[in-house]
Amino acid sequence: MKLFDLHCDTLLRCYLENCGLCRNDGHLDLEKMERGGALAQCFAIFLPFEGLLRDGRRLRPYELFQDIHRLYEREMEQNAGRIAPTRTLQELKAHQAAGVISSVLTVEDGALLEGRLERVKELYEKGVRMLTLTWNYDNCIGSPNSAKPVEHAKGLKLFGFQVLEEMERLGMVVDVSHLSEGGFWDVARVSRKPFVASHSCARALCDHPRNLTDAQLRALADHGGVVGVNYNAEFLRCNSKRTCVDDILRHVEYMLQVAGSDAVALGSDFDGITCELELADYGETGKLVQALAHRYPDFLVEKICCQNALRVLKDCLGRRNDQ
Numbered sequence: 114m115k116l117f118d119l120h121c122d123t124l125l126r127c128y129l130e131n132c133g134l135c136r137n138d139g140h141l142d143l144e145k146m147e148r149g150g151a152l153a154q155c156f157a158i159f160l161p162f163e164g165l166l167r168d169g170r171r172l173r174p175y176e177l178f179q180d181i182h183r184l185y186e187r188e189m190e191q192n193a194g195r196i197a198p199t200r201t202l203q204e205l206k207a208h209q210a211a212g213v214i215s216s217v218l219t220v221e222d223g224a225l226l227e228g229r230l231e232r233v234k235e236l237y238e239k240g241v242r243m244l245t246l247t248w249n250y251d252n253c254i255g256s257p258n259s260a261k262p263v264e265h266a267k268g269l270k271l272f273g274f275q276v277l278e279e280m281e282r283l284g285m286v287v288d289v290s291h292l293s294e295g296g297f298w299d300v301a302r303v304s305r306k307p308f309v310a311s312h313s314c315a316r317a318l319c320d321h322p323r324n325l326t327d328a329q330l331r332a333l334a335d336h337g338g339v340v341g342v343n344y345n346a347e348f349l350r351c352n353s354k355r356t357c358v359d360d361i362l363r364h365v366e367y368m369l370q371v372a373g374s375d376a377v378a379l380g381s382d383f384d385g386i387t388c389e390l391e392l393a394d395y396g397e398t399g400k401l402v403q404a405l406a407h408r409y410p411d412f413l414v415e416k417i418c419c420q421n422a423l424r425v426l427k428d429c430l431g432r433r434n435d436q
């Protein structure tokens with residue numbers, strides 16, 4: 114079974130720990146991906162909102178992005194033949210035919226835009242194909258998820274709507290994981306293309322504001338989008354510190370029932386989560402695939418593991434005809 118995982122934070126880990134993609138002590142490296150059966154991986158450049166102290170200097174999210182992007186390009190070059198940057202569906206197909214894993218570059222936290230619309234195009238030209246609009250802080254695009262109802266109801270800012278329009282024009286995937294519920298509904302209202310929640314779970318099963326309500330899951334599905342199930346224990350089961358395969362299955366099953374078979378995908382959040390995991394790392398994803406295969410027919414397992422995410426890329430990438 115080939116896998117397409119919509120979110121990991123491995124690049125920041127490589128940056129902070131001076132380790133490489135080829136082999137490291139984290140959740141995800143090339144060896145583990147090859148063992149797990151990776152077809153494609155979304156690699157997020159996660160940007161801490163307050164920036165990062167590096168060599169005595171505080172790097173703003175935008176500066177940090179440049180640094181991690183250089184690391185990313187270096188890694189892609191050094192590991193050419195095993196993994197390759199992927200900007201179009203045609204590239205993905207070519208990599209698949211050559212037995213090379215596809216890397217889709219994403220950015221987590223639109224704060225790096227700093228209110229400058231031209232930066233969306235700059236990201237696009239640097240190969241970024243998905244943007245997680247917010248992380249857990251207010252930014253120039255919108256507001257984050259919150260346990261406080263007033264905060265959670267906050268919608269997108271004016272600049273946020275402009276960003277959506279520009280992303281749609283260029284052909285980038287909008288990611289609403291971490292976004293406020295008000296922001297989510299703004300995206301749902303104006304988006305003409307599918308959008309995703311790259312790493313979120315079902316709120317009905319675990320009442321955490323990072324998770325999606327039934328209405329949100331249905332709206333994602335209605336737009337042709339997907340939700341990537343997150344392996345983080347506290348999103349799967351309240352107050353849990355350990356993720357079992359069964360916890361992931363419970364959310365997959367529920368989301369299939371509520372949103373349908375076209376709307377569920379994988380969004381591990383590997384290297385971004387610190388809980389204990391029954392799937393210790395990417396290399397053990399086979400345990401999840403086996404459990405899915407035990408429960409569902411092959412075509413459905415394929416949809417969850419890969420085909421649904423592929424379809425969203427196909428529908429979102431590529432510029433609008435008027436460009």
Ligand SMILES: [Zn+2]
Pocket residue numbers: 221290291312385
């Ligand atoms: Zn995240």
